[in-house]
Amino acid sequence: MITAKLLIIICHFNNLEGLEKTILSIKENFKIDILVVDDGSKTKPAEQNLKNLYKNGEVFLKLLPENQGVGKASNVGLNFAIQHQYDLTGRLDCGDIVHPNKYEKQLEFLENNPEIKLLGTWINMVDMEGKVLMKLKHPTDYEAIKKKLNFNSAFTNSSVIFYVSALEKTGLFPEKYNRNGEDYAFFYNFSKIYPTTNLPEFLVDYVVDPNSISSLHRKDQVKNRLMINLDNFEFGIYPILALVQNSIIYFIPRNLMIKLKKAIKYNQ
Structure with a gap:
C-alpha cells in the first residue's frame, strides 16, 4: 500500500492544452x-477548472505576476512541497505524457531501495503527433x-521523483541557470550527494516541441551546460572530454543532432 505523500509540480506558460493533456495522463x-x-x-489556468479535470488528489495553483523563468x-x-511536508516530489513539463502506474512503480522501487533518493525512468521521445522518434535509455548504474x-x-526532468528531505543538503534548482539548464545543474548537484538511478522502463512520452525552450534556445542551453561543466570541473579525462564534446555540440543544430543519434541508434 502506497502511503508516501507525493506532489507533482507542473510549470505552465501559455500551453493550456498541453497542461490538461499532461494532467489527464496521471493514472x-x-x-x-x-x-x-x-x-x-x-x-x-483556472483553479476550479483544474480541480474539475483531476479527481485523484488535490490540485493547487500558484499564479506568478510575471514570467520569471522555469527555474x-x-x-x-x-x-x-517543503512547507506542506510532502515526502516526495517531481516536475512534469506541459505536453509530456506519463504512463499508467508510473509513480506506483517508482514508489515501490524506492521503498525497496531506501539508499536511492532520486529516481528517473527511461523515456520515449515523441513528435507533436505522438510518433516515437527515439527511445532514450538513461543509465541505471550510479557510477x-x-x-x-x-x-x-x-535524467529526463518529467521522469524524475525525489525525496523532499534531500533538498536540505542539495539545495533547490540553481537559479544561476534559471531558463536553461537548471534541471541538469540540479541533478548534477543531487547525484554528488546522494545515490540516484533510473528505472529501466519506458514510462514517459517526452514531446520534442519545436517551440519549447530546448528547441528555441538550444545554444543557450548548451552554453549553460558548458558553464555547469566548468563549475564542477575536477581534473580528469571525463571532465576534459565533456568540455570538448559540448563545445562541438554547441555548433550542431538540434534537428541534426536527433538525426545523428537515430542514425547511430543512440542509447538503444
Whole structure:
C-alpha cells in the first residue's frame, strides 16, 4: 500500500492544452497531489477548472505576476512541497505524457531501495503527433550516472521523483541557470550527494516541441551546460572530454543532432 505523500509540480506558460493533456495522463490507484505554477502566462489556468479535470488528489495553483523563468517557477513549487511536508516530489513539463502506474512503480522501487533518493525512468521521445522518434535509455548504474553527468543530464526532468528531505543538503534548482539548464545543474548537484538511478522502463512520452525552450534556445542551453561543466570541473579525462564534446555540440543544430543519434541508434 502506497502511503508516501507525493506532489507533482507542473510549470505552465501559455500551453493550456498541453497542461490538461499532461494532467489527464496521471493514472494511479493512490492519491497524488498536483501543483501548477503559472509563470506569468497571458492565458492563465483556472483553479476550479483544474480541480474539475483531476479527481485523484488535490490540485493547487500558484499564479506568478510575471514570467520569471522555469527555474524560479520550479523553486516556488519546491518551497510549497517543503512547507506542506510532502515526502516526495517531481516536475512534469506541459505536453509530456506519463504512463499508467508510473509513480506506483517508482514508489515501490524506492521503498525497496531506501539508499536511492532520486529516481528517473527511461523515456520515449515523441513528435507533436505522438510518433516515437527515439527511445532514450538513461543509465541505471550510479557510477555510470555520475560519469554521464560530466557530459549531459543523466535524467529526463518529467521522469524524475525525489525525496523532499534531500533538498536540505542539495539545495533547490540553481537559479544561476534559471531558463536553461537548471534541471541538469540540479541533478548534477543531487547525484554528488546522494545515490540516484533510473528505472529501466519506458514510462514517459517526452514531446520534442519545436517551440519549447530546448528547441528555441538550444545554444543557450548548451552554453549553460558548458558553464555547469566548468563549475564542477575536477581534473580528469571525463571532465576534459565533456568540455570538448559540448563545445562541438554547441555548433550542431538540434534537428541534426536527433538525426545523428537515430542514425547511430543512440542509447538503444
